[in-house]
Amino acid sequence: LSKMHSRIFPNTFVVLHFASGHQRLVEIVPNSTIYVGKFGSFPANLLLYRPYYLTFELLDKSDGQSQLRLRIVPPHEIHTDALSNNQLNPAESRDDTDTNTPRAGKEDDTGGVEYDIVGEDGTLLIRSNRLTVDDPSRQKLSHDEIEALKKAEKSGGKEIIAKILENHSALGEKTSFSLQKYTVRKAKKYLRRFTVLPADVETVLNVQSEGNAHKHLELREESLGLLMSWANVRASGGRWLVVDDTGGVVVAALAERMGILHPPEPEDDSPDGQEEDEDMTDAPAHDQEQAEENTHSANSATTVGKPPDTTYNATYMSANSNAITVLHPGAQPNTSFLKYFSFPSEDPQPFHPLYAHLKSLSWLAFLDPATDPALQEPQEVLQSDLLQWKGNKKSAYWRKRRRWERMKKVVEETREGGFDGLVVASGGMDVGGILRRLVPLVKGGGQVVAYSPTVEPLAEVMDLYSRERRAAFTQKMNEQMANEDGSPDLEDFPVNPSLLLAPNLQTVRARQWQVLPGRTHPVMMGRGGAEGYIFTATRVIPAQGKVEARGKFGKAAKRRKMEANAEAAAGAVAESEVKTMENGVEDQAIVDAETGGLGTNGKGAKRKAVEESG
Numbered sequence: 001l002s003k004m005h006s007r008i009f010p011n012t013f014v015v016l017h018f019a020s021g022h023q024r025l026v027e028i029v030p031n032s033t034i035y036v037g038k039f040g041s042f043p044a045n046l047l048l049y050r051p052y053y054l055t056f057e058l059l060d061k062s063d064g065q066s067q068l069r070l071r072i073v074p075p076h077e078i079h080t081d082a083l084s085n086n087q088l089n090p091a092e093s094r095d096d097t098d099t100n101t102p103r104a105g106k107e108d109d110t111g112g113v114e115y116d117i118v119g120e121d122g123t124l125l126i127r128s129n130r131l132t133v134d135d136p137s138r139q140k141l142s143h144d145e146i147e148a149l150k151k152a153e154k155s156g157g158k159e160i161i162a163k164i165l166e167n168h169s170a171l172g173e174k175t176s177f178s179l180q181k182y183t184v185r186k187a188k189k190y191l192r193r194f195t196v197l198p199a200d201v202e203t204v205l206n207v208q209s210e211g212n213a214h215k216h217l218e219l220r221e222e223s224l225g226l227l228m229s230w231a232n233v234r235a236s237g238g239r240w241l242v243v244d245d246t247g248g249v250v251v252a253a254l255a256e257r258m259g260i261l262h263p264p265e266p267e268d269d270s271p272d273g274q275e276e277d278e279d280m281t282d283a284p285a286h287d288q289e290q291a292e293e294n295t296h297s298a299n300s301a302t303t304v305g306k307p308p309d310t311t312y313n314a315t316y317m318s319a320n321s322n323a324i325t326v327l328h329p330g331a332q333p334n335t336s337f338l339k340y341f342s343f344p345s346e347d348p349q350p351f352h353p354l355y356a357h358l359k360s361l362s363w364l365a366f367l368d369p370a371t372d373p374a375l376q377e378p379q380e381v382l383q384s385d386l387l388q389w390k391g392n393k394k395s396a397y398w399r400k401r402r403r404w405e406r407m408k409k410v411v412e413e414t415r416e417g418g419f420d421g422l423v424v425a426s427g428g429m430d431v432g433g434i435l436r437r438l439v440p441l442v443k444g445g446g447q448v449v450a451y452s453p454t455v456e457p458l459a460e461v462m463d464l465y466s467r468e469r470r471a472a473f474t475q476k477m478n479e480q481m482a483n484e485d486g487s488p489d490l491e492d493f494p495v496n497p498s499l500l501l502a503p504n505l506q507t508v509r510a511r512q513w514q515v516l517p518g519r520t521h522p523v524m525m526g527r528g529g530a531e532g533y534i535f536t537a538t539r540v541i542p543a544q545g546k547v548e549a550r551g552k553f554g555k556a557a558k559r560r561k562m563e564a565n566a567e568a569a570a571g572a573v574a575e576s577e578v579k580t581m582e583n584g585v586e587d588q589a590i591v592d593a594e595t596g597g598l599g600t601n602g603k604g605a606k607r608k609a610v611e612e613s614g
Helices: 075-086 143-152 157-165 176-190 201-215 223-233 249-258 274-278 283-301 336-341 365-366 383-388 391-418 431-441 456-464 468-478 552-595 600-612
Strands: 012-018 023-028 034-035 041-043 055-059 069-072 103-107 113-118 124-125 193-198 237-246 323-328 360-361 419-425 443-452 500-506 531-540
Touching: 012 201, 055 531, 069 157, 075 365, 075 443, 113 431, 157 176, 157 391, 176 531, 193 531, 201 223, 201 249, 201 336, 223 249, 223 419, 223 443, 237 383, 237 431, 249 323, 249 419, 323 391, 431 443, 431 456, 443 456, 456 500, 456 531
Parallel strands: 237 323, 237 419, 323 360, 419 443
Antiparallel strands: 012 023, 012 193, 034 041, 055 069, 055 193, 103 113, 113 124, 443 531, 500 531
């Protein structure tokens, strides 16, 4: 399994996160220049072989140089600035307050009352911003003066921020919270700092979605995470079938979870002096600048790092496990998103894990292989004729032969099925038609998930696999109301609803909130666009033949069992009473037979009758 690189290597993409919150995706090409908008540009070699998550500050140009220099900002300086921005000054006050009450009020010129929250000891905790007026005229510096400061700035923007705060005439009227917001806003605007972040799927997706969200079906980070969780994607040697209309975002997310997205790290060939410079993050600014100049001169002679170990190289699309199979409607799959992870679709490199683990085939090759020109077997040539061909012609023949064998193998494996899951992200194709063709290829217990920016296509799929349709489908199968092939009429059942269990439709969206005492509200600058919906279900193997319901079914069965037990108990009692009565009648009959029908006093009466007759 491959993992994300810990350092910045040549010809890789990184994300520059600026103090303003803006992010820029750039490629680190040796001996090139990186442009950072209004701040200028700097040599790309200054970032080579450095670890990620370092914060750099853009410094002014030195004499005789045409580009900016960089200074590594020490961690203690970053934390000091953060703590100074978050620190409140509870002793600030405009006027004297009443120290005997937790809230002191004072009438203003308009007749209203302004309330400041004070502590029991009279210390001002939170004061009102009633008198705060955000007027541009309160800033003494003009636009031209600020522009002149920007041109003469040599400390990364700190002097400009200090001058702006110093020349604000109403700074003392601001509350602690408004002063902090004002300082942070100016720091975001003038501070020339950026942090180098690794290019993972979520970060690149957020950067690309700022202006091109429609290219990725407006897929959000939280929706992508939910999609991968329901698909149960993992690095366990499984195989996943994918229909991706997001430009490769879904494929990249699957590959990241399967551990095949990032190539192995190149061999370490960092120039001499690089390691020494990395240990100088806490050095003073002038020493840091000199170190950067030395690093730039050393890196200028460095081109591309050594390629990874070629022992990993494998045959194209040859993996039998831990593989991704992509179905696409065109001649080539649209996986342009993978170029940010060193796997361009137009020139895949053999050392990349996706070279062997990513397979692709068209819908035409999958549905009707006989009509696909790519699956037409090249005409075989006798060995004696091959020996007479030139090298170029012979290479072209074997190249076509290998491509045909590779495509044939991929089509056969796909049509055979046995996939661990199915992931669909489609914006224009019929989702129900896709599932009708691909769900039977998923093995029992596999997960089937589908994403759509709108809810209507997935609502139709929910109806196709609903419990009511499944019950009707089973009933028709039991009644043998089917065609000659033994399946019900496809007009009533476009899909086989008995293949999926527990269909579910859901959505997720993480909204950012500002959480402050008395100022809690959602952030209004969030991204709009489509909500995004996800369909999930579990692949099951239906029972063959007639299906009958047997067993105990909840409360109704329990009630029927209790009633049956009560009836059985009542019948037993009645039978016992009848048997007792029958036994009593039999005993009386025996007594009557012995006494001649005279009962228990028969012996005395008989003796008396005998005496009278004698």
